Amino acid sequence: MKNLSLSQKALLAVFIILLPITLTFVYGYRKNKEQLKGAVLKEMTVIAEAYEGQVLQHLDVVKRRVAGLANDKSIKALAREAVAGKKGSRGRLASYFISENAEYGIGITTISLISPVGRVLASTDPTRVGQDHSLDESFLMGSVNTSIAEEKNYGSNIPEIAVSAPVLDEASGGLLGVITAYIPFSDLDRLLSGESNMELGALSWSRGRHETMEVYLVNGNRVMLTDSIFIKDAAMRQKVDTEPVGKCLEGGIEVAGFYKDYRGIEVAGASMCFPALGWTLLVETDESEVVRPAYEMLKSAVIGAGMAGILIIALYLLIIRKMVKRVGILARAAGEIASGNYDVALPVKSRDEIGELNISFNRMASDIRDRNAEILMEKDRARMYLDLAGVSIVAIGLDKKVKLINRRGCELLGLGAEDIVGMDWFESFIPENIRKEMLGRFARCMNGEVSVDYYENDIVTAGGGLRTVSWHSTLLRDPSGAVIGSLCSGEDITEKRRAEEALRISEKKYRTILEESRDVIFVATPDLRLMDLNPVAEEVFGYRLSELIGKRLDGFFIEEPDRERFKGELREKGEAKFEARVRRKDGQEIWLSISARGVDEAGGGPVCRGIMREITAQKHLEAQLIQAQKMEAVGQLTGGIAHDFNNILTAIMSSAGLLELMLPRDSRQMNYVRQIISSSERASKLTRGLLAFSRKTLVELKPVRVNDIIRNTERLLSRLIGEDIDFKVSLSDADPVVTADVSQIEQVLMNLATNARDAMPKGGTLAIATETIRLSTEALKDQGYMRPGEYALITVSDTGTGMDRKVVERIFDPFFTTKEVGKGTGLGLSMAYGIIKQHNGYINAYSEPGVGTQFKIYLPLAGIKAAEEAEIRTESPKGGTETILLAEDDAEVRSLVKALLEEFGYTVIESVDGEDAVKKYAEIGKDVDMLVLDMIMPKMNGKEAFGEIRRLNPSVRALFLSGYSQDFISQKVILEEGLDFYVKPISASGLLKRVREVLDRK
Incomplete structure (x- = not known):
């Protein structure tokens, strides 16, 4: 290459330019060809999956239709008659099939009912009646569940698709027969050819398709089930023994690739397997069509490359040779400049690039002359510039001594230039602890390992202080290029580093605050x-x-x-x-x-x-507060109603109790009296439920086993929900013990069971389970209203309609109900909520629409064993001869209580309120043995009246009456501990027993 002339190099460059262009065209052709193949394979796979989905969807629609016919009550009734041989039933069944098939029109040609032994009893095709299908796969599989099979028509011997489903007797569950619907493969051919879509108004099937693309089905015998676009009447005749078919049938493997099709033509194709039916769906396009765009591109590329080559060669012949001659003249002139002849000049004959180059060359020669004159001046100026620089500049020779230093460097070190020049830089100004490191860095620089270096280090000033300097060092060379030292420019960054350190500490503190x-x-x-x-x-x-x-x-x-x-x-x-x-x-x-x-x-x-x-926990607490406020507001209403109702019940129960005590036990009227008492007790339980809702009732808490509560209510709950709901009970082996009022917990369970029954109108499952659970602080970090500890967990679940989140959020709200008008009060779950809260427990609801609902009741464990049932002895009520001062503002209740006490020998003095009671006691107090005071009365309540009377007689005995619980009364009127209390409604035996206990107490 070095010995070649510029003309030869230019010619070589032409061929070098043409070579990559040619290689690029060839590579592009191959790359595009592979990309086209890959894209077509992906396209074939997507199309195959789409057609697979259409075939499966079509068959699924038929399966669901056949299953629907199998469950049709009318068909079951006719099938029962047909199996029994009832005259005319087969004809009516065939007519029913025809009308049902006409209504849906989903490609079914024939519908038949096959008897349990395999004979066709009725069919929309009369020629099929009596045929024996007992050994056919469609009958054998269809008698078990809904299935699809390929089957030959007994008349035409042409394969068709048979979709079967069992018809079961609703009462016995026995097989009445098998309904089979037949679909011709031509229906699938219409689906794959696009005719079905076109009939529904879709775009033409050929739009966007390849010219040679076809979609067809092959059965397990490797025979084409649908028509071919290349071979006439190929359906049911053409053998397809290709690679994709073999892999589908032998291993269920789906293929996308290039292979030879049934014609022996190389194609791009993709297959989809139908393992249950033994079918293979294929989508194929001829490879020649796939790669045709690549061939066209190659053709265009060859033409373009040829034209480019011709143009480049022509340019070479016209331009390159002339340009080479002029460059030669320029090269000779450059040689003159190199030898020191700065007066050389080149002729300028054109304004092209060579002419511009000649002008530049002449200007360069002139500049060199001028620069020689300025060099001496620049040397003087350099010293001035060094002194004016805002950084320290130091030149250090190979002997490590300072050769030059500017004014800023002298100020940094605290010495004059005459003192510093000649001093060993490292021995004089580098701290001993880093001197070895810095000498090593200097040696690497002088050896040529590093030509430019950036670093920071401390230096020692003349006064012994340390300053931190950021250095930029480069090599100093003589005219021959030999290294003679290092030129260093340094910036004093001492204050900057101190500021950075302060900033780093500040940022560290800030980051610590962020992270913590x-x-x-x-x-x-x-x-x-x-x-x-x-x-x-x-x-x-x-x-x-x-x-x-x-x-x-x-x-x-x-x-x-x-x-x-x-x-x-x-x-x-x-x-x-x-x-x-x-x-x-x-x-x-x-x-x-x-x-x-x-x-x-x-x-x-x-x-x-x-x-x-x-703020999740805070939100939970807010929700609890809102719920508590709602419960408090409605509780005041229900509590007031229950209190008045208790007075009414007192009148009824007291009157019935008197009659029970007065009538002979074998009296005919005794049954009616006991029925009145029983109904009153049920009303009393309702009142207690309302008071539990308002949290104003007296709760009879005692240790009880949770499993016993479930067992005792299991039969009642089973009757309550009905026979169409499956009732499951799962009790914990731990048999947890809680402190609870059994009747109120039973009431909660009955309310939840009733709601579950209403949510499952068509039947379902109700499950009740118990277990012992420990709730840790970690587990409750998002449940701000629950406390850690051990609980008995009662889970009540149903498979009903369920509720969405918005309904669940309001489920415990008073008067909120999702039931129809007249079918729900909206108080059931609110009462349940009140009862569980009164037991220091929690109740949560979880539900999803269409899935069901689950309630979880958490009751604190008692920590002691459940109380054993004590033997109950029935004792006759006892009377007496003492004098009792009765204060009751309700006239009816007062009259009945007086009658009851007088019936058993007591002398009763009536007073209409607390103020009247104090007045009468002041008059005849010495004859009164005991006070019976209603707690809530106008003018002066029972507690206030008792206080006034006790001033007259500190040892007076008293029994307080109220429809509210003792706890509630204590909160409202500050009832003292140790006083006797009786909760309405009043029963005759209960009141007499309580009065006797107070009088007999020493």
Whole structure:
């Protein structure tokens, strides 16, 4: 190459230019050919999958239609008659088939009913009646479940598709017969050819297709089931023994590639397997059509390359030779300049590039002359420039001594230039602890290993102080190029490093605050893509920080309105402050309080900064507070109603109790009395339920086994839900013990069972399970209202219609119901909620539409063994002769209580309220043995009246009456401990027993 002339090199360059162009064309052709093949194979696969989906969808529609006929009650009734041989039933069945098939029109040509022994009983094709299908696959599989099989027509011997389903007796479950629908393969041929789509108004099937592309089906005998576009009447005749068919039939392997088809032509194709039917679906296009665009491209490329070659050679002949001659003249002139002849000049005969080059050459020669004159002046100026520089400049020779230093360097070291020049730089100014390192760096530089170096180090000043300098060093060379030393420019960065260290400490403190903060601190782009977050974000969102970076912040919001509001506030106000529900990586929904602001970072453009705090537990507590306020409001209403109702029940139960005590036990009227008492007790339980809802009732708490409660109510619940619902009970082996009022827990279970029954109108499953569970603080970190500890868990689940999230959120609200008007009060679950809360427990609901509902009841474990049932002895009520002062504002109740006490020998003095009771006691107090006081009365309540009377007689005995619980009364009127209390409604035996206990107490 070195000995070649410029003309030869130019000619060689022409061939070098043409060679890559040619290679590029060849490579492009091959690459495009491979890409075309790959793209067509992907296209063939997509088309094959699409047609596979259409075939399966079509067959599935037929299967569902046949299954629907098999479950048709009318068909079952006619099939039962046909099997029994009832006259005319077969004709009616065939007519019914014809009408049903005409209605749906999904390609079915024939529908037959085959008897349990395999004979055709009825058919839309009369010629099939009586045929024996007992050994056919369609009958054998169809008698078990809905199936599809390939079967030959007994008359024409042409294969067809048979879709079968069993017809089962509803009562016995026995087989009444098998319904079989027949579809000709021509129907699939119409589907694959696009005729079906065209009939429905779709675009032409040929639009966008390859000219040689065809779609066809092959059965397990490797015979074509549908028509070919190349061979006439190929269906059921043409043998297809190709690679894709073999792989589908032998191993269920689907193929996409190039192979020879049934014609022996190389094609691009893709196959889809139907293992259950033994079919193979193929989509194929001739390879010649696939690669045709590549051949056309190659043809165009060859023509273009030829034209380019001719043009380049012509340019060479016309231009290159002339240009080479003129470059030769320029080269000789350059040689004169190199020898020191600066007066040489070139003639300028044109304004082309060579002419411009000659002008530049002449100007260069003139410049060189001028530069020689200026060199001496520049040397003097250089010294002045060095002194004016704002950095220290030092020249160090090979002997490590200072050869030159500017004024700024002298100021840095604290010495004059005359003192510094000649001193050993490393021994005089480099600290001993880094001297060896710096000498090694200098040696590498002098050896040529490093030509330019950047570094920082401390230097020692004349006063013994240390300064930090950032150096930029380069080699000094003599005219021959030999290294003679190093030229270093240095900037004093002592103060800068101190500031950086202070900044680093400050940033470390700031980073520590960020990393230890329990709030998520974030920076996002203007379109809310996260750029930076502190580590607590991993705990809040469940993602690693690397996963969070780049995600959109508003993409975590569950509610679309929250996203729009957040972006809207940022856009309009420049800041946003609100609360939103977001979804963690594990799918858990949490609440976040978000405060964000758009700001402009210095040098970084606009960003969004903000703080997020998880407030899930706070939200739960807020929901509990709202629920408690709702319960309190409705509780006041129901409590007041229950209190008045208790007074009415007292009158009924007291009157019935008197009659029970007065009538002979074998009296005819005794049954009616007991029925009144029984009904009153049921009404009393209802009142207790209302009071439990309002949390004003007296709860009879005692240790009980949870499993015993379930066992005792199991039979009642089974009757309550009905026979069409499967009732399952699973009891824990641990047999947990809780402190509870059995009747109220039973009431909760009955309410939940009733709701489950109403949610399963067509039947389903109701399951009740018990277990012992420990709730840890960690498990309850998102449940702010529940306390850690051991609980008995009662789970009540159903498979009913379920509820969406919005309904579940209001399910315990008073008077909220999803039932029709007149079918629900909306108080059932509210009462259940009140009862469980009164037991210091929790009740939660979980539900999804179409899946079912699950209630979980948590009751604290008692920690002691359940009380054994004590033997109950029935004792006759006892009377007495003492005098009792009765204070009751309800006249009817007062009259009945008086009658009851007087019936058993007591002397009763009536008073209409507390004030009247105090007045009468003051008059006849010495004759009164006991007080019976209603707690809630006008003017003066029972507690106030008792206080006034006790001033007159500190040892007076008293029994307080109320429809509310003792706990509730204690809260309202500050009832003292140790006083006797009786909860309405009043029963005769209960009141008499309680009065006797108070009087007999010492």
